[in-house]
Amino acid sequence: xxxxxxxxxxxxxxxxxxxxxxxxxxxxxxxxxxxxxxxxxxxxxxxxxxxxxxxxxxxxxxxxxxxxxxxxxxxxxxxxxxxxxxxxxxxxxxxxxxxxxxxxxxxxxxxxxxxxxxxxxxxxxxxxxxxxxxxxxxxxxxxxxxxxxxxxxxxxxxxxxxxxxxxxxxxxxxxxxxxxxxxxxxxxxxxxxxxxxxxxxxxxxxxxxxxxxxxxxxxxxxxxxxxxxxxxxxxxxxxxxxxxxxxxxxxxxxxxxxxxxxxxxxxxxxxxxxxxxxxxxxxxxxxxxxxxxxxxxxxxxxxxxxxxxxxxxxxxxxxxxxxxxxxxxxxxxxxxxxxxxxxxxxxxxxxxxxxxxxxxxxxxxxxxxxxxxxxxxx
Numbered sequence: 458x459x460x461x462x463x464x465x466x467x468x469x470x471x472x473x474x475x476x477x478x479x480x481x482x483x484x485x486x487x488x489x490x491x492x493x494x495x496x497x498x499x500x501x502x503x504x505x506x507x508x509x510x511x512x513x514x515x516x517x518x519x520x521x522x523x524x525x526x527x528x529x530x531x532x533x534x535x536x537x538x539x540x541x542x543x544x545x546x547x548x549x550x551x552x553x554x555x556x557x558x559x560x561x562x563x564x565x566x567x568x569x570x571x572x573x574x575x576x577x578x579x580x581x582x583x584x585x586x587x588x589x590x591x592x593x594x595x596x597x598x599x600x601x602x603x604x605x606x607x608x609x610x611x612x613x614x615x616x617x618x619x620x621x622x623x624x625x626x627x628x629x630x631x632x633x634x635x636x637x638x639x640x641x642x643x644x645x646x647x648x649x650x651x652x653x654x655x656x657x658x659x660x661x662x663x664x665x666x667x668x669x670x671x672x673x674x675x676x677x678x679x680x681x682x683x684x685x686x687x688x689x690x691x692x693x694x695x696x697x698x699x700x701x702x703x704x705x706x707x708x709x710x711x712x713x714x715x716x717x718x719x720x721x722x723x724x725x726x727x728x729x730x731x732x733x734x735x736x737x738x739x740x741x742x743x744x745x746x747x748x749x750x751x752x753x754x755x756x757x758x759x760x761x762x763x764x765x766x767x768x769x770x771x772x773x774x775x776x777x778x779x780x781x782x783x784x785x786x787x788x789x790x791x792x793x794x795x796x797x798x799x800x801x802x803x804x805x806x807x808x809x810x811x812x813x814x815x816x817x818x819x820x821x822x823x824x825x826x827x828x829x830x831x832x833x834x835x
Contacts, residue, residue: 508664741832745832
């Protein structure tokens with residue numbers, strides 16, 4: 458996570474004295490009868506790398522297009538640095554947008570692509586040249602300045618588009634699925650480059666993505682969206698470890714969802730879920746009524762798998778190995794319980810596998826602690 462100049466963790470959203478850079482106040486956006494954004498309130502702070510995450514059609518792109526000025530709210534107010542931006546046209550906002558397609562000019566070389574917006578603003582020649590060179594250095598594209606876009610790789614074109622977007626020093630840079638066209642390895646490398654560039658420029662980035670791993674990697678905070686509403690806005694670790702709903706738990710990362718009825722018992726919550734199976738004990742980050750319809754969300758990496766029944770774990774279930782997925786760094790075991798429920802458990806592969814401890818059809822015990830599973834109201 459970002460650091461501020463004093464070396465503390467960057468978290469202006471926890472400081473009541475900090476004023477947000479962007480504020481959405483009761484913003485609704487309708488297209489005819491369809492409600493794309495519904496009465497949304499959100500604050501985004503200067504120097505944040507903020508991610509809007511959700512499935513197709515959840516409203517994240519509409520939110521970004523309103524920030525850019527390509528759409529106007531049906532009702533509500535959007536403020537940038539305390540100013541209502543409704544009446545400000547897109548080209549007059551201190552906002553730049555980087556599209557998934559990069560939208561580079563094929564007939565111009567990379568230097569001229571980056572300089573394009575500065576020329577249109579009639580920036581003095583010496584300032585413009587210094588700014589373009591600075592952007593080339595920032596994106597490590599100095600050696601390619603005289604090449605045309607088709608003469609460099611997809612990842613390099615992505616960097617050129619980023620350099621051009623940052624050249625005008627916007628207060629806010631919007632990134633619409635910026636890494637969607639890159640292959641998996643390059644996308645991962647580019648995510649870290651984006652983070653470095655964002656931190657070194659101090660520009661506020663807002664990224665739209667449906668890729669949960671990307672959002673969790675790059676963002677200081679993530680807004681998980683569904684049907685035009687914000688379901689949870691928090692730091693990646695909080696969203697992963699303590700989701701506020703089954704929707705968020707299921708959308709972010711791999712998870713087992715076990716449904717049943719819950720009863721609060723002091724600090725912990727007991728989930729009765731299947732005949733012949735022991736009740737499961739977990740924690741809750743929201744009040745659970747005496748007997749409530751609920752579900753436990755438990756991450757596969759928090760579940761231990763063993764050939765003998767453990768005696769030091771609160772939650773213990775028995776089953777048989779149904780399937781094994783070897784993913785290099787981890788192996789995922791699908792274990793079927795006596796009642797037919799399948800639970801996923803993950804083990805890190807810390808050394809080369811000569812032979813597995815467990816194989817298909819083996820009887821095994823699954824176990825986890827009383828704080829590993831989160832119980833959520835359904």
